[in-house]
Every structure is written in C-alpha cells, then in structure tokens.
Amino acid sequence: MTGEPPCLEAREVSFRYDRSRPILDGWSATFPAGSTTALTGPSGRGKSTLLYLLGLMLHPDGGDILIEGASTCRMRDAGRARLRAGRFGFVFQDAALDATRTVLDNVTETALYRDEPRRHAQRRALQLLDRFEVDVPPHRTPGQVSGGQAQRISLCRALLNDPAILLADEPTGNLDPTTADLVVAALKDHAATGAAVIIVTHAPDVAAACDREIRL
Known part of the structure; x- marks a missing residue:
C-alpha cells in the first residue's frame, strides 16, 4: 500500500436535469491507477451523464x-x-470527428489546448495511426473513412497525450468484432501503463474484459 489517492474519485455525487428525477443521488466510487472499470446498466440510467461528470x-x-x-x-x-x-x-461511440478537418488534425486537436509543439504532436499522431493500422492518408477528411477507421482515429486522439484517465462511451457499439477487439485491447493496454480507464458499455464481453463492473 502506497497511501496514494485514487487517480479519479466520485464522492457523494448528485445530479439531475432541470426538475427531473435525480440521475445520481450521493453516488461514490474510486478508480485506481492501472485499472479498467465497466459502467453498465439499462439505457437511460445515466451512464453517459456519469461519464461526462467524471470527465x-x-x-x-x-x-x-x-x-x-x-x-x-x-x-x-x-x-x-x-x-x-x-x-x-475521451473516446465516444460516434467517434465525434470534425468533418471539416483532416484525419491528422483531428488526432492532434487536443494538443492545441496544451500548447504542445505542432511537430511533436504530429509525429506522435502518425505513430498512433500506424500502430492502430488506420490505413488512410492522414490528410484525408473523416467523410472519406469507414466507421471502424473513424473509431480508430478517435482512439488515437484519446491516446495522444498518454492520459492518466481515459473515458470511453460505448466505444465498440458500432464496430465489427475485429475492430471492437482491437479497441478493447488498446484500452486495457493503456490501463496497464498506470492509467485509470472507465468504459460505458452494454456489451457483456466488454464488461467481462474489465477488471471490475459497476452497474447503475
């Protein structure tokens, strides 16, 4: 035991939209470094909302x-x-790529907010695109790629800064089995580097691949 605090913690969190029934009411959980956690539960239970609160x-x-x-x-x-x-x-179900920007610019987008040198970010982005076999020219736009390629591009964007906390919202929901397996393996590999990875999912196999499951 190191006594270090968890990488991410929700402490007695409550949330509601307008005057609706509370989505969360005093909800608590810890997410240690080096762990993968699946957030599961029926549609409409607030899993994505919880992910946005955690993020x-x-x-x-x-x-x-x-x-x-x-x-x-x-x-x-x-x-x-x-x-x-x-x-x-962040990895989202629909990839959330900017159709007006190139694949490379979509991956390096977050570097702008960290004042990271453009050349360094582009070099890292190209390495990630190669690692995940995104077999499209980096200057192509997202409208010219498949759904599986778009999700791999989204994964590259999420990993660009080697994040301590990685949040994924239904990252395999629209993917073929091969691409889904690749995405899950990449998320687990990232957790193994010491990150906390939290995955919202309806897929039992994805939840089973995580270290633990929290059902809402």
Whole structure:
C-alpha cells in the first residue's frame, strides 16, 4: 500500500436535469491507477451523464469529483478545461470527428489546448495511426473513412497525450468484432501503463474484459 489517492474519485455525487428525477443521488466510487472499470446498466440510467461528470464536462449538483485527491468542485471552467486537456482522453461511440478537418488534425486537436509543439504532436499522431493500422492518408477528411477507421482515429486522439484517465462511451457499439477487439485491447493496454480507464458499455464481453463492473 502506497497511501496514494485514487487517480479519479466520485464522492457523494448528485445530479439531475432541470426538475427531473435525480440521475445520481450521493453516488461514490474510486478508480485506481492501472485499472479498467465497466459502467453498465439499462439505457437511460445515466451512464453517459456519469461519464461526462467524471470527465469534468458537467458540474455535479452536489458532491465532488477528485483528481488524484484534489477537489474540482470549486474549480473555474478554465481550470477544468486545462485538466481535461492535460489529464484526460475521451473516446465516444460516434467517434465525434470534425468533418471539416483532416484525419491528422483531428488526432492532434487536443494538443492545441496544451500548447504542445505542432511537430511533436504530429509525429506522435502518425505513430498512433500506424500502430492502430488506420490505413488512410492522414490528410484525408473523416467523410472519406469507414466507421471502424473513424473509431480508430478517435482512439488515437484519446491516446495522444498518454492520459492518466481515459473515458470511453460505448466505444465498440458500432464496430465489427475485429475492430471492437482491437479497441478493447488498446484500452486495457493503456490501463496497464498506470492509467485509470472507465468504459460505458452494454456489451457483456466488454464488461467481462474489465477488471471490475459497476452497474447503475
């Protein structure tokens, strides 16, 4: 035991949209470094909302999200944005690529928020595109790639800054089995480097591949 705080922690988190029934009410969990966690549950239960709360894209109504033991509840939006850019990686079900930008620019997008030298970011991006066999010219636009290629591009973007926390929302939902296996293996490999990886999924095989499952 090192006594170090978990990489990511939700402490007594509550959240609701407008006057609706609370989606979360005093919800707590810890996500240690080097772990993979599946968030599962029926549609509409709030899994994606929870992921956005953990990723500092939404503010909880109550409670706190802690990053390596540090509270974020009173942090300004600019500080939260810096944390997202520097400590987080995100993979979304629909890849969420910018159709007006090239594949390479989509991968290196987050580097802009970290003031990372463009040449360094591009070199790292090309290495990731090669690693995940995204067999398309880097200056092609996302409208010219397949769904599986788009998700691999999204994965490259998420891994560009070697994030300490990687959040994935249904990352295999629209993929063929081969690409889905590749994405899950990449997420587990990243956790093995010491990151906390949290995956929202409806797929029992994806949940079974994680170290633990939290059902909402």
